[in-house]
Each structure stands twice: as C-alpha cells, then as structure tokens.
Amino acid sequence: MSSPPSRQSTIIIEPRSTKFVPPVASPLPLSQEDQEKCRALLKDCEMFHKMSAGQLKTLASRMKLMQLHKNQILIQQGTPTKSFYLLDNGEIRREFLDPGTGKRHTVEFLIKAKSINSMRVLSGDPIHSTVRCVSKDGCRMFEMHRETLLQTMRQHPDMGIQMASALSEEVRVASKKYATPLLEQRQQEINVPAVMIAAGIESYYRSALNAQINRVLTGVSSEMFPNMHIQVPVRISYITGFKGLRSLMDRTMDSQENSENSNENQFALRLFMAISPGVIMTPISSILEASNAGHLNNEPMATRWLRGIVARCGREIVFGLGLNQLSDYWEERWQEILGRNKTSPVISNAAGSLTAGVISGYFSHVPHNLSTYKLLEPKRSYADLYAMFVDRSVPNIVDSALKSTPMFAESPTLAQFVRYMTATIFPRGLIVRTTQIVGSFMILNGTINYLQLREHKKFQKLINVPPLPEDDINKDQNVSVYSGNRKDDAIESTSSNSQIAATSSVVIPADDR
Structure with a gap:
C-alpha cells in the first residue's frame, strides 16, 4: 500500500498565484x-x-x-x-x-x-x-x-x-531622421585650405597604392613616390576641383529649383550635375596617372596623359560620385545608426567614407584597369586589352571547371561568356583598388571635416554665439541660411559654417514610454 503524500509534496503541486503585485x-x-x-x-x-x-x-x-x-x-x-x-x-x-x-x-x-x-x-x-x-x-x-x-x-x-x-x-x-536622397545631397561650402591640406596628405597614400595596383596588374614593380613634384600640386588641384565643382553645381541646382522656370525633369538635371565634376576633372587625373607610368611608357608626358582617357573618364565619374554625394549619403545613414553624441560625427564620417569607398572601388575597378592597360600599352585596342584583362583575372580553378564541364566544353562561346562575367564581377586587384579608394575617401573627408569643424568652433567663439550640437555642425548642411545678400552675410563669408539641414525628411516614431 502506498503511503499518503507528504505535506511538502502537497505544497509543491498547489498552483501558485501569478497575479502581479507591484512593489x-x-x-x-x-x-x-x-x-x-x-x-x-x-x-x-x-x-x-x-x-x-x-x-x-x-x-x-x-x-x-x-x-x-x-x-x-x-x-x-x-x-x-x-x-x-x-x-x-x-x-x-x-x-x-x-x-x-x-x-x-x-x-x-x-x-x-x-x-x-x-x-x-x-x-x-x-x-x-x-x-x-x-x-x-x-x-x-x-x-x-x-x-x-x-x-x-x-x-x-x-x-x-x-x-x-x-x-x-x-x-x-x-x-528626427535624416533621409536626403543621393542626388539631392548638398555639401558644406568648401574650406579651400582644408581641402588642400587633405589632398596633400592623401597624394602620398594614393601614389603608394597606385604603384601596388600597377605591380598587381603588370607584374612589374615601380617606385612608390615617383614625380611627387608633379603629383602633389596636381592632386591638390584635382581634389579641390572636385569639391569646388560640386559646390558650384549645388548652387546652380539651387538656383534652378528656386527659379520660376524650374525644369520639371529634376532627376536628369541632378544626375548631370553629379557626374559633371568627374568628366571635367578627367584631364587632371590623366596627368596623375601618366606620372606613375613612366617606367613602362616612355612617351613624352604631353602624349602619355591622353592614353586611356576614355575609360578613365568612367572611373572619375564613379570616383566623384563616391567622394561627394555617396560619402555624404552614407554618413547621413550611419549618423542614424550610431546615434547622436559627441563622437558620432567623427565616427559616422569615417563609416560613411568607408562604405562609399567600398562601393566606388568595386564599380570603378574595371574602368581603372582598362585605363591603366591602355596607358601602359597604348598601341593595343580596348577590346584586345579587355581580353587580356579577362585572361589575367580568371582564376585557374574556373578555367579547369569550365573544361571539365561538358556543357561548357562543347560551347566555347558560353565558356568565354562565363569567363568574361567572372573577370568583370571579380576583377583582379579589386582588394588593392578598393583599399586605395577607401583610404582616400577617409583621409580626404575626415581631414576636411575635422578642420572645418575646428574653424566653425573658432568662429563661434569669435562672435560669441552658443555652439550648435556637434551633429548639427557636422551634418546639418543641406540648405544655406543667409541674410538674402550673400556678400553681406557674415557667416557665409567665413567658409562652410552657415549651413544647416532643412531639406532632410523627418520621421518621428509613434512609440512612447
């Protein structure tokens, strides 16, 4: 006969009250x-x-x-x-x-x-x-x-x-949440000395990485810092040109949007304004590239800089969009992800430049390779150079797989298509090229942002104005605020510090406490 349950067991199996009792x-x-x-x-x-x-x-x-x-x-x-x-x-x-x-x-x-x-x-x-x-x-x-x-x-x-x-x-x-579309991004009024300092620093980084890229593409080592007496001033002019042209295009776009005869096709106009700096700055970029190629192309500089200029123009368009609109676009998005505090403007600026650099590095790599090959071997056609690029980019494992697969072995055209796609999507030297672009964007945008922020704070102390929150100083820059006459506007006359954001979309969440 089983014994009756103990008192302790009875207490355990009794249901407990789940009613909440507040403290x-x-x-x-x-x-x-x-x-x-x-x-x-x-x-x-x-x-x-x-x-x-x-x-x-x-x-x-x-x-x-x-x-x-x-x-x-x-x-x-x-x-x-x-x-x-x-x-x-x-x-x-x-x-x-x-x-x-x-x-x-x-x-x-x-x-x-x-x-x-x-x-x-x-x-x-x-x-x-x-x-x-x-x-x-x-x-x-x-x-x-x-x-x-x-x-x-x-x-x-x-x-x-x-x-x-x-x-x-x-x-x-x-x-509030910033959500400015890519082609509607507006930059701060440029601080030319800050841009020149940043470009001077970046020119050495770029020259070293360019030498490495050329070594990967050609297999021939070259000097890391050749013709720096040409490269440094030209690079300063190049970057200042990109920033200055963007500022000019922004002003032109603002005037167009505010005029009575505003163009209804604003997207096409914004796209034209965004790609124009890359097209305009291509000749200067060509001089920079020619300075790095003297060891393989002994043509005079007056002729050498023209080699590969067509493909280089495509690369410069991507570079300009990445350095300007795309960096600002991603900086704005990272600002929302990281939150707004004292360090987030610097971190979001770096993160935005990094993200834009990865994207720009990827899409500009094939045009960059073609322009480099054309510069080094000017007598060959672009079609011939692209075929050479494919042969050098496709890994041996891909060629082996194509030969061992009956479908591709029986169709050389299909196999060649796969090789071309592989080389285009996964081009040779991509990591080095992307590293170069990421570093350039971070050096340029970071240095410019830091120096402009310091100038802004000095100006505020000078006129005894309480400082804006740092996130507003750094990123609230989409619309200029001035008195109506730019020549009489005190803040406008001191570079980039009169910009605040007024065009970004604002989203207020419904959640409360």
Whole structure:
C-alpha cells in the first residue's frame, strides 16, 4: 500500500498565484540628500528639464524612495499606469511581449533618460512594456504617484506648460531622421585650405597604392613616390576641383529649383550635375596617372596623359560620385545608426567614407584597369586589352571547371561568356583598388571635416554665439541660411559654417514610454 503524500509534496503541486503585485515605496519622506538627487534626476528627465529650481524642488519633495532586488518586476505590461519612476542606482530591462506573435522583445527608446513610465503617467494609459531590475545589488529609485503629480500640476499650472514645451523639444531633437536622397545631397561650402591640406596628405597614400595596383596588374614593380613634384600640386588641384565643382553645381541646382522656370525633369538635371565634376576633372587625373607610368611608357608626358582617357573618364565619374554625394549619403545613414553624441560625427564620417569607398572601388575597378592597360600599352585596342584583362583575372580553378564541364566544353562561346562575367564581377586587384579608394575617401573627408569643424568652433567663439550640437555642425548642411545678400552675410563669408539641414525628411516614431 502506498503511503499518503507528504505535506511538502502537497505544497509543491498547489498552483501558485501569478497575479502581479507591484512593489511598495517607503512611506517616509525623502532625506535632504535624496531630494537633491531627485532634483538632479528630474532636471535630466525629458519632461521636467525646463522647470525652474523651485518647481523641481516642489516635485522632489513629493516623491518616495523605493528599493528593488534583482529580477523583481517594477511595472508589468498591460496594467494601468499609476506612477512614474526615476532610477537612482542599478540597471533595468524593458521587455515587450507581442500579443500577435508571442515573441518577447527588448525595448530601447530614442530619448535616453533615467525616467520610467514618464510618458504615460499623465494619460494613465496601460503600460507598454514590463520593467524589471537586473542589477546584482538591486535597484534604487524614486516614485511619484500619478494622482500626486496631477494634483501638483493643478496647484502649479505653469508646470504643465513647461512639461509640454520640454516634451515637444525632445521629440523633435531625438526622433528626427535624416533621409536626403543621393542626388539631392548638398555639401558644406568648401574650406579651400582644408581641402588642400587633405589632398596633400592623401597624394602620398594614393601614389603608394597606385604603384601596388600597377605591380598587381603588370607584374612589374615601380617606385612608390615617383614625380611627387608633379603629383602633389596636381592632386591638390584635382581634389579641390572636385569639391569646388560640386559646390558650384549645388548652387546652380539651387538656383534652378528656386527659379520660376524650374525644369520639371529634376532627376536628369541632378544626375548631370553629379557626374559633371568627374568628366571635367578627367584631364587632371590623366596627368596623375601618366606620372606613375613612366617606367613602362616612355612617351613624352604631353602624349602619355591622353592614353586611356576614355575609360578613365568612367572611373572619375564613379570616383566623384563616391567622394561627394555617396560619402555624404552614407554618413547621413550611419549618423542614424550610431546615434547622436559627441563622437558620432567623427565616427559616422569615417563609416560613411568607408562604405562609399567600398562601393566606388568595386564599380570603378574595371574602368581603372582598362585605363591603366591602355596607358601602359597604348598601341593595343580596348577590346584586345579587355581580353587580356579577362585572361589575367580568371582564376585557374574556373578555367579547369569550365573544361571539365561538358556543357561548357562543347560551347566555347558560353565558356568565354562565363569567363568574361567572372573577370568583370571579380576583377583582379579589386582588394588593392578598393583599399586605395577607401583610404582616400577617409583621409580626404575626415581631414576636411575635422578642420572645418575646428574653424566653425573658432568662429563661434569669435562672435560669441552658443555652439550648435556637434551633429548639427557636422551634418546639418543641406540648405544655406543667409541674410538674402550673400556678400553681406557674415557667416557665409567665413567658409562652410552657415549651413544647416532643412531639406532632410523627418520621421518621428509613434512609440512612447
């Protein structure tokens, strides 16, 4: 006969209540030290940062202290909002259970603050996500009941105005999203000395990588820094030309868009303006290329620079788009990914240049190879040079696979098509070429951005104007702000520092706390 279940077993199998019991704050008033902490937290909170010291003191005096242990739930999704909280010490985690899929998500907000549930406390709407303490030593926070806050606002009506103003400002600043289309990107007014310094530095990097690319393509080593007395000034003119022409094209485009006879086909006009700098700067680029090829082409420089100019023009169009519009486009997107803080403008500028460099390096590589081959072997046709490029680019493993596959072995035309596609999609020397473009973009855009930012700060100190947020200094540059007469505009006369963004699309998410 089996023995009856023990008392301990009976307790284990009894169902436990799953009803959420909210933690209770201490009924005692806050100490003077805690009230000071509470005022500081309120001042940092998006809802209350515009309030006066007296108003913050009033709110702090009505809050209560609360302690949570690790994994204790503070508020639960779907329950009514009865309080808001300020986190003094510890870490919390917000989790949202999607009722449609049953999947649990960790929640983060664009507005970073130590407040919890502050966005819903006025309306009393159901809580959006469950919040629990995850710190080993627990969490220390301050609580204010919803009714206490509403009563305080009724007693001090000015508080409501300050709260509404503060929330509107925070939503605009923290939730805006830049989304300027590629061909509508506008650059800062160029700082010519900054561009020249950047181009001088980059010319040595470019010369060394060009020598390496030529070695990969031809198998012949050459001097890393040949004819630098020609390369440096020409490269400075080349990069300054790209930046200056883009600024000129931007001004022309702005005038066209603002005129009464605005062209309806804006896309075609923008595309023409975007590719024009590459076409115009091709002769200067040809001189630079000819300076690196003297060891294999002994023609006079007056003749040598013309070799490969057609293919080089295509390469320069891609380079110009990458250095200008594409770098700005990706910098803008990286700014949104990385967030806006003191270091993000520098990091997003580097990330944008890197991304644009990878794309430009890939699409400009085949034209670059053809222009190089034509420069080194000017008597051969482009078709002949492209066939040579394919023969040198296709790996042996691909040729072996084509020969061993009956379908390709029986159809030389199809096999040749596969070889041409392989060489075009995976060209020889791609990694070195892409590394060169990435480095050039990062050196040029990074140096220019850094020097222009320093100049901007100096100018602000000179005229005693409070500085803009660094993300606005760095990237808010899509529309010029000036007095109406450019010659009389003080900010315009000091280079690039009068630009702010006004044309980017702004997206404000609907999520709140």
